[in-house]
Amino acid sequence: MTTTDWSRWHDAYARPGSGLGDRLAAVRALIDRRLDATAPDPVRVVSACAGDGRDLLGVLAGRADAGRVTALLVERDAGLAARAREAAKELPARVDVQQADAAQSDVYTGAVPADLVLLCGIFGNVSDDDVRATVEAAPQLCAPGAEVIWTRHRHDPDLTPSIRGWFTAAGFEEVAFVAPDADQCRWASTASPPTPAPSSPAATGSRSLGEAADAAMLGACDSPSTSSPRR
Ligand SMILES: C[S@@+](CC[C@H](N)C(=O)[O-])C[C@H]1O[C@@H](n2cnc3c(N)ncnc32)[C@H](O)[C@@H]1O
Numbered sequence: 001m002t003t004t005d006w007s008r009w010h011d012a013y014a015r016p017g018s019g020l021g022d023r024l025a026a027v028r029a030l031i032d033r034r035l036d037a038t039a040p041d042p043v044r045v046v047s048a049c050a051g052d053g054r055d056l057l058g059v060l061a062g063r064a065d066a067g068r069v070t071a072l073l074v075e076r077d078a079g080l081a082a083r084a085r086e087a088a089k090e091l092p093a094r095v096d097v098q099q100a101d102a103a104q105s106d107v108y109t110g111a112v113p114a115d116l117v118l119l120c121g122i123f124g125n126v127s128d129d130d131v132r133a134t135v136e137a138a139p140q141l142c143a144p145g146a147e148v149i150w151t152r153h154r155h156d157p158d159l160t161p162s163i164r165g166w167f168t169a170a171g172f173e174e175v176a177f178v179a180p181d182a183d184q185c186r187w188a189s190t191a192s193p194p195t196p197a198p199s200s201p202a203a204t205g206s207r208s209l210g211e212a213a214d215a216a217m218l219g220a221c222d223s224p225s226t227s228s229p230r231r
Pocket of ligand 1: 006009048049050051052053074075076077080100101102103120121122
């Protein structure tokens with residue numbers, strides 16, 4: 001089985017033409033917009049498979065109101081988690097970086113329900129069934145009115161129409177879909193559940209996101225990957 005070097009994967013952010021830079025800009029813009037929309041209230045953010053956290057942390061570094069943000073970043077790679085902690089150190093936001101398996105729902109205890117959930121760089125690395133299971137479990141991480149920002153490449157066969165449908169079926173309302181013409185491979189979207197999540201772990205005391213979600217997240221980002229970033 002091929003093992004992806006996720007630290008090296010992040011190098012592509014700086015590589016012109018990789019598309020990851022554009023994707024990062026799109027995700028940051030969506031995060032910024034969400035923070036604007038929720039100001040001046042406190043905001044709780046959860047990022048699964050967070051990498052070095054540059055999407056959220058980059059936004060927070062540029063905001064005078066970062067102090068109202070509490071964030072949990074879950075990242076399994078020790079080096080990337082350390083980089084995220086280092087980047088978060090100077091921020092007024094309360095950022096907890098857990099070097100942990102994002103599939104283990106216990107790690108989210110105390111951080112959910114969140115107002116903003118980042119599922120970036122996950123859906124291109126798991127099976128279609130696991131993407132669907134993760135989407136269906138997403139409401140369990142969300143506070144009422146929360147937004148989820150997710151990414152997925154659009155290589156053939158493009159799964160994004162299905163994913164958008166799965167979010168709708170799970171009770172989300174799409175508020176943005178970014179798919180630049182100039183780059184057919186990257187996009188980001190946010191969706192907001194208009195009604196309270198039926199069984200958030202924080203509300204119910206449940207320790208599980210559900211077996212399906214756990215299975216999906218266990219596979220998240222573990223799958224063999226090419227050296228060409230697709231997310
Ligand atoms: C494609 S990268 C995305 C990173 C980041 N979200 C971004 O968009 O830049 C996937 C990340 O998930 C992490 N990862 C893989 N499996 C994981 C797991 N089971 N639990 C937590 N993190 C995981 C990898 O170490 C890697 O940093």
